[in-house]
Amino acid sequence: MNRNLIIGACLSSVVLIGALVSFMWTPFETDTVNIAARMRLPDGTNWLGTDHFGRDLLSMIMVGARTSLAVAVVAVGIGMGVGVPLGLAAAARQGSLLDEVISRLNDLIFAFPSLVIAILITAVFGAGAVNAIIAIGIFNIPVFARLSRGAALSLWQREFILAARTAGKTATRISVEHILPNIANLLIVQGTIQFSLGILAEAGLSYVGLGAQPPVPSWGRMLADAQTMVSLAPHVAIVPGMAIVLTVLGLNLLGDGLRDALDPKLRRRVA
Amino acid sequence: MIAYVFKRLTALILSLAVASLVIFLVVEVAPGDPASYMLGINAQPDTVAALRAELGLDVPKTQRYLNWVGGMLVGDFGTSYTYRSPVSEMVADRLWISLPLALMALALSTLIAIPAGVLAAARRGGVADAGVMSATQFGVAIPNFWFAMLLVALFAIKLRWFPSGGFPGWDDPAAALKSLTLPAIALALPQAAILTRVMRSSLIDILGEDFMRTARAKGLSRRQALWRHGLRNALIPVLTIIGLQFSFLLAGAIIIEQVFFLPGLGRLVFQSISQRDLIVVESVVMLLVFAVITVNFLVDLAYAIADPRLRRRA
Numbered sequence: 001m002n003r004n005l006i007i008g009a010c011l012s013s014v015v016l017i018g019a020l021v022s023f024m025w026t027p028f029e030t031d032t033v034n035i036a037a038r039m040r041l042p043d044g045t046n047w048l049g050t051d052h053f054g055r056d057l058l059s060m061i062m063v064g065a066r067t068s069l070a071v072a073v074v075a076v077g078i079g080m081g082v083g084v085p086l087g088l089a090a091a092a093r094q095g096s097l098l099d100e101v102i103s104r105l106n107d108l109i110f111a112f113p114s115l116v117i118a119i120l121i122t123a124v125f126g127a128g129a130v131n132a133i134i135a136i137g138i139f140n141i142p143v144f145a146r147l148s149r150g151a152a153l154s155l156w157q158r159e160f161i162l163a164a165r166t167a168g169k170t171a172t173r174i175s176v177e178h179i180l181p182n183i184a185n186l187l188i189v190q191g192t193i194q195f196s197l198g199i200l201a202e203a204g205l206s207y208v209g210l211g212a213q214p215p216v217p218s219w220g221r222m223l224a225d226a227q228t229m230v231s232l233a234p235h236v237a238i239v240p241g242m243a244i245v246l247t248v249l250g251l252n253l254l255g256d257g258l259r260d261a262l263d264p265k266l267r268r269r270v271a
Numbered sequence: 272m273i274a275y276v277f278k279r280l281t282a283l284i285l286s287l288a289v290a291s292l293v294i295f296l297v298v299e300v301a302p303g304d305p306a307s308y309m310l311g312i313n314a315q316p317d318t319v320a321a322l323r324a325e326l327g328l329d330v331p332k333t334q335r336y337l338n339w340v341g342g343m344l345v346g347d348f349g350t351s352y353t354y355r356s357p358v359s360e361m362v363a364d365r366l367w368i369s370l371p372l373a374l375m376a377l378a379l380s381t382l383i384a385i386p387a388g389v390l391a392a393a394r395r396g397g398v399a400d401a402g403v404m405s406a407t408q409f410g411v412a413i414p415n416f417w418f419a420m421l422l423v424a425l426f427a428i429k430l431r432w433f434p435s436g437g438f439p440g441w442d443d444p445a446a447a448l449k450s451l452t453l454p455a456i457a458l459a460l461p462q463a464a465i466l467t468r469v470m471r472s473s474l475i476d477i478l479g480e481d482f483m484r485t486a487r488a489k490g491l492s493r494r495q496a497l498w499r500h501g502l503r504n505a506l507i508p509v510l511t512i513i514g515l516q517f518s519f520l521l522a523g524a525i526i527i528e529q530v531f532f533l534p535g536l537g538r539l540v541f542q543s544i545s546q547r548d549l550i551v552v553e554s555v556v557m558l559l560v561f562a563v564i565t566v567n568f569l570v571d572l573a574y575a576i577a578d579p580r581l582r583r584r585a
Contacts, residue, residue: 108286111564115523116540116556123544123552124297196412203414204526208541223417227530230420231428241417248412 005257011250015243019065028056030063030217039233049235052225057239064217064240067129068247071211072198074133076191079140084187086141087148088179091156092171103149106142114139118201122210129212136201140194147190151183185262192255196248203244219244275575283568290560291343295336298553304328308547309352326352339553348554353546358554361539368438368451369528369535373520375448375455380463381513387463388470388509393497395475403467410464415523419457419530426453436532454531458524462516469512474505507577514570521562 027047034054042049048057090102118135125131152175155161164174205211206220214221219240226237306322307314323329327338342349348358391403427435433453439446477483478501486496525537532538536555543551 104282104285107282108289111286111560111567112290113519113521113523113559113563115525116559119525119540120294120297120544120552120556123541124300200414204416207414207416208526208529220414223414223420227420230424234424237417237420237424241414241421244414244417245409245412249408252408252412 002257002260004253005261008250008252008254008257011246012254015065015247015250016069018062019069022059022062022066026056026059026062028059030055030059031215039229039236041233041235048239049233051222051236052229052233057236060217060222061219061239061243064219064222064243065247067206067212067216067218068199068202068244071129071133071136071202072195075136075140075198075201076194078134078137079144079194080187080191083141083144083146084148084180087145087150088152088175090145090149091152091179092175094153094156099149102145106145109139109142112139115201115204118205119208119210122205127210127213129216129218132202132205132211135205136198140198143190143194144187147186148183151186152179155179155182185258189255189259189262192251192258196251196255199244199248199251272575276572279568279571283564286564287561290564291340291557292336294553294556294560295339298549299332304547306352326350339550343554343557348558349550351543351548351551353543353548353551358551361551362536362555362558365534365536365539367441368533369521369524369537372451372454372458372524372528372533372535373517375451376458376462376520376524377513377517379455379459380466380516383459383463384466384470385506385509388467389474389497389502391467391471392474392478392505393493400471403471407464407467410467411461413460415457415461416526416530418460419454419527422453422457423530436530438533450531450533454524454527454533457530458520458527462520466509466512466516470505470509473508474501477501477505480504511570511574514566514573517566519563521559 032055034050037046037050037054038052040046040050040054046056046058048061050056051060086102090099093099118132118139121135121138122128122131155178161174161178164178169177202211202218203220203223206218207224209221209224211220212218222240223237226233226240230237304319304323306319306326306328310319310322320329327335330338339349346359348362350356351358351361354361387403387406391400394400423435426432434446434450436450438450441447474497478497483496483501486500487493491499521536524535525540527533528535528537529541536559540552540555542548543555
């Protein structure tokens with residue numbers, strides 16, 4: 001076991017468990033205001049302190065983790081769900097018109113400054129978690145389409161694919177039954193990377209008010225709320241920021257660790 | 272080479288055309304009519320109709336799209352609905368903030384990344400390498416707007432070295448640079464982390480090349496070989512990334528400009544969106560896309576000039 005994998009898996013599971021537990025239990029309610037207890041420093045009662053409404057920050061972070069994870073999961077899901085079939089289809093008919101169109105569209109989406117377009121989409125269609133998911137998800141499509149096309153192209157040259165073709169399997173069946181399992185490792189590693197980018201993007205959109213809307217707690221909006229109080233109560237800004245940093249760091253380490261763990265096997269199989 | 276340039280140029284123009292169509296369609300389906308928004312809810316229908324005609328909103332959509340694209344080709348980006356001034360002038364004003372900001376961030380990120388990457392590669396596997404690599408892990412994980420808030424708390428509010436936001440204008444260059452310093456640092460951080468990794472891995476690849484062994488064999492010290500032969504060759508991919516980063520810094524400054532209340536392109540986009548000033552939104556987004564696509568094109572071209580093998584592949 002490598003160190004990156006262990007640290008990454010630990011950090012990621014802490015966030016995941018926190019988000020899951022928040023459905024059943026949080027230390028305090030996140031929708032009650034208690035002005036008397038506002039901007040408390042971390043202590044025995046409020047482990048991470050309270051914000052300007054007296055809400056418990058740990059509870060807010062736990063509930064906010066749901067938003068971050070949900071947005072990132074669905075955005076990666078959109079990217080994989082649309083991108084991988086497109087990439088596989090392009091690879092199955094290399095050099096065809098379909099391949100050309102898919103590749104050009106990929107290049108085009110890559111060329112767009114993703115943040116600007118995400119802001120445009122959420123601003124035009126209304127701020128909210130769903131539109132944030134769509135905006136982030138669209139930019140995941142070419143990432144997975146390119147990755148799966150490239151990986152599938154080299155596999156199509158292999159003997160076992162030729163064997164499958166001689167056996168009379170259609171291109172679609174070969175893609176699903178033989179290509180997909182062989183590129184799954186790559187997709188998982190890329191998935192964790194896109195997942196962490198999704199969390200950062202969601203935080204940015206929420207920070208400028210275009211992501212999840214009140215009263216749904218979200219890390220990015222907690223930071224926006226904390227901005228005016230950063231000198232009075234620094235912990236209100238530090239806690240959500242650290243939550244983002246540790247989650248993204250955890251996912252990146254998990255991705256690196258998975259790549260190291262899966263790569264030798266992958267190399268043996270492909271080479 | 273000419274065939275290659277021609278092919279790439281066609282792709283460039285096609286990309287720009289599709290991009291303009293996508294932007295126009297996205298903005299067009301936005302709910303809310305700019306004319307009735309500007310006049311308020313008590314406006315008479317004929318006043319709204321008159322304003323719609325004045326703004327050129329009464330012609331069919333295809334005609335409006337063609338007018339918009341045709342105008343941009345000759346440098347006319349339309350007239351802002353809210354401010355009644357040419358969009359090109361508004362953009363030019365804002366560019367004087369966004370462009371220097373992006374350049375400062377790019378310079379900072381390069382100044383940090385090249386030495387850090389060289390250090391990590393030269394001491395590969397050592398303590399310095401591990402330190403630099405951990406730092407880059409944090410660098411890519413830190414949201415730049417949060418980093419910006421921390422910078423403000425420390426350097427603007429506590430130490431009072433820099434202003435916490437706003438822009439005094441270029442009449443006082445020292446004050447202007449001072450107010451761009453913290454935003455530039457915040458923008459540069461994640462870019463520097465990425466660039467450091469590229470620099471490190473590129474130099475490690477080069478250090479394994481035969482000509483590096485030859486350089487050592489002819490009597491150069493490790494350090495001499497690294498600086499004279501290693502760095503120069505390793506810089507090529509780094510320069511590509513720097514080129515790509517520039518356009519992303521320009522676009523990525525949007526959120527940082529919000530943190531520091533800088534009246535740059537990003538704030539212009541946000542204001543225009545909330546005021547339904549669609550023509551400004553369309554034109555600014557189109558300009559940013561144009562910048563990204565064009566820089567990508569130029570980087571590709573520079574690469575093809577440096578490495579003839581790439582021309583054939585395209």
